[in-house]
Structures are given as C-alpha cells and as structure tokens.
Amino acid sequence: MDRYSKIDPDSIGFDIDCVVADTMEAFIRLALDDYGIAIQPEDITIYEVEKCLAVDPRIIGEIFSRLLDAPVENGLQPMADAVEVLTALSGLAPLTFITARPVREPIDRWLAQVLPGPVYNSSRLVAMGNHDGKAAYIRKLGLHYFIDDRLATCVELAGAGFSPIVFEQPWNRGQHAFASVDSWRGIKKRIICHEFDS
Template structure:
C-alpha cells in the first residue's frame, strides 16, 4: 500500500493521542516529575502497552493515563509540533474529524479550547468512543477514506476494511505493520489537497 498523492480534506480523519496530542511526552514527564520514574525515553516505549516495555507497574501507568484523560489541560498535554497550524488550514476547507478511543469528551473539548483557535475548534467533529477496536464504525459513519492513527493494530484493522490508514510513526508501532507512515505534521500537510 502506497501513500496517496493528494488526500481530499473531507475524506480524512485523525486519532487524538499520539497524532494531534503529544501524549507520550506528557506521560514521560509526569512519570519522572511526579513519580520518580526518570530512566526511560520515548525510544524505550516500543509497545503500545507501555508497562510491557518499561519497568513501571501497570497500575501506575493506568493512573498517569487516567490523569491525562481526565484533565489534559492541567497535566500539561501539548499538541504535536505543527498540528495546530495544519489543522487550522484543513479547517478552512473541511470539517476536521477526530475519532479518539478516549471515553471522556469534555476534557478533549477543554484541551482544544486551550490550544486551537475558535475557527479551527468550530470545524472539529469530535467522537470520543472509548474503544480502540471500534473506530472502523465511526470512520465509516463519517464517510472517511483515510485515517491517521498511531496504533498499528487499529491501522491494520482499517486497512482490512478498505480504509487507507496512515500510521503516525512512533517507536511503539515500528515493525508492526506494512502500511504507509507519516513522520510529522509537515508531511501530513503535503499529503492534503488544500488548494
């Protein structure tokens, strides 16, 4: 499967964590600053299940992620470099569809309000659905042909259903798929047909 040359901006959707939001940075920072786990870096996170690759109890991993999910603003979650700019340009042409496995919608709305201009926020269609393995239903519901996600298993599932996934490259999804990847938001921008 090759990368598309130009993607119709009305036909693409985005995951939140690991694509729009730099959740790994927030996790690493909180693990160190608040819990004293400072011996690992992004490159050490080689599995989507973080507790499987770093020496941290699963209960603590879950607590940190729960803190981020419940209050993304207070935990200092930042956008990925370039995401605000590119989504702003996309919002001028089409709705921005964000489908996240997060179960809580309000903390995401609050986070978008913190970092994104009103024009971009007004264009965002947010689906917080609570299940990584159920994204296909919402991708189809929104009539999307392309979807960017950082979870290889989600992307493989979408590909099997004739949706074109683009894997946002991170250490935890390398060597877990044979799908097209994107490295950053500048690359995403070059793939969008924004006129």
Template sequence: MKLTPDRTGFDLDGVIADTAETFLRLACEKYGYCSFTREDITSFDLENCIAMEQSLVERIFTDILEDSLSTGLTPMEGAVETLTELAMVTPEITIITARSLQQPVLDWIDVFFPARTRDAIKVIAMGDHNDKTRYIHDRKLQYFIDDRAETCMQLATAGITPLVFEQPWNRNRHNLRSVSGWHELREFLIP
C-alpha cells in the first residue's frame, strides 16, 4: 500500500507526539503515580483503565495541551525524520488534532522540526475527536493516520482510508489496517 503524500493527514497526540510518555512521566514526577506503564493504558479514556481520579487525569492532559514544551512532550521515534523527508516531496503536511488550542502545537513544532518542515506543516486544532471527518474532507485528504480506533472507524465509514497508529489503547478495537510506528509508516509515504 502506498499513500499519496499530499493527500495524507496526521493526528498529533499518540502519532507524532508521544503524549502517553509525557502523561506517565508527569503522573509519576508531580503526583506520585509511578506504577503505570504505556501497556496499562488499554482505553483511550484513561480513567477506565488506570486507578487515578478523572480530575487528575484531566489536569495532566490540560497541562500538556496548554504548554507542550514545558511539560517535556517529545516526538514519537522517527516522526521528525519521516515528516522531514515528506516535506521534500509534498508542499504541505496536514495535522488535524482534537486539541482546541493551536498555538502550543505550533510552538512545539517550532522547537522539534527543521525550518523547511515547519513551513510545510499546517495545523488544524479543531477541538473534537468526533468531527475530524469534516476537516479531512475540507482539506481533500484521502488518507489519515490516527491512534484513536473510533476516529479511524468513523473515517472509514466516510470514505477516508485510515491507518491506525498502533498503541495499547487501540488493540483489538478495530479490523482496520495498522502501522506499528514511523519506520513502517515511512514505507507507505516516501516514494
């Protein structure tokens, strides 16, 4: 399977940004919840799979969303390199995130990506996991990479080809095509 680079979009958290690592690190360092690992996150709704109050889960995610840099959010392994290669073959890389704030994403991208890649990246912060289809259609994208299985199933129903970026929280929740990481995704994207 080959993806058309200029018709492919990406989710941010859990695909480009390693939000789970940041969440787990902050939960341990700031709040003393140190017994969880990424493998324990078996649901997109963390309060359903780890013993932590929902208000604390929300506080940690709010910190990450409002200031990704000061919370130490890092890119997923291979994301920067692959998107940098992609920027050489397509004029625009579209990121559609369920985050409602765009500026913290732009600030984060400015730090981790080379100038040419930053210039190619267009970020849409749309604020709703369940409304990505509209934005993907508006951008005339044919493919979308996301870690939320429910989003990918919605996209498939809407005629968009999703690729599920494998994470513990989407295992056994879909029958869609998956990618295990950026090393595999690169093979689909780079001609």
C-alpha cells in the first residue's frame, strides 16, 4: 500500500479552479456564447492558456476576470460529483480550500452557493493572490496532501516534502510522474476509499 492509498481526511486540501470548480467548462462556454470563439478542451494544452490558444489575450483576460470577480453570476459549476464527495468528506474532517485567486469574497460566495450549509460552514478557504507559495499555507494549515491541476504547484509541494496529487486536465495529462486522479469518483475511491466501503 503506497502513501496515497489511505489518506487521513484531516491531512488533505483542495485547489478550487479546475479541481472543485469546472472553470474550463465556464471558460469555453463564455468564449463561445459571448465572443463567438469555439474552443475544445483538448486545445488547452498549457496551463497559461494564452500560450496555446489563438485567441486575443485581452479576451482571455476578460473571461478570466469575469470568472474571478463573478463566478456565481457567470454560471461556474462544480465538477461532477465534487459536492457529493466533499459533503461526505466534511463529515470526517473540515474541508480546506487553497486558491491562487487574488480576491476571496466572490469564490467564497460561490462555495456558499454550491455546498450544503453545514459543509460550507465547517470549511476553510484561503485566497493567496499568487500562483506560487501554496506550500507555506499547506504547512501552516497542517496538511500533507493537496489536489491541484497546476503542475508547477505540484512540483513546489513535492519539493517542500508534501504529497501533491494531480487532478488530470488536458494541460497536465502525460506531463508528470505524480500521483493523479481524473474525477471526484477517483478521489473518493483512491484517497478515501477506506472511509467509504459501501
């Protein structure tokens, strides 16, 4: 049994965008509906999307600003099964979310909307305002495992002695040797299966 097969629910934290929230779906939807630009998920091969999409960087910036400032109003959805699994986990330990987002309030309001009240009330949210530096928060919050879709973050965490888990997305698939999951079913099964043997 490796260290990823039996994780204490107290010891794991979650990135939000493209892990808990389906930010890619929202990005693609807004691009098509409001700018007439068709993007396929497989087109997004680099985390910094402006490096891989033939789309005006100003439009990309505008769409991301909308999702940062008003995720609820722009219809950001949770990833499939995320709410169900987070709700189950919340019964075992407080949930911890650490996001690079610079502003806490809009994503806090989004979490309050998508999570059941008691689950939201017992969760912790850190908005760092920076893509780098998650290791310091993970240490401060007493975590060891962290699920993220950004490989540079996973590299940072591994370097700091933590155990990152990549949430597979088109921009990280096949580009790393970290432990990974490709769905919330996978998180439930692989990471907390011993708590959910039903």
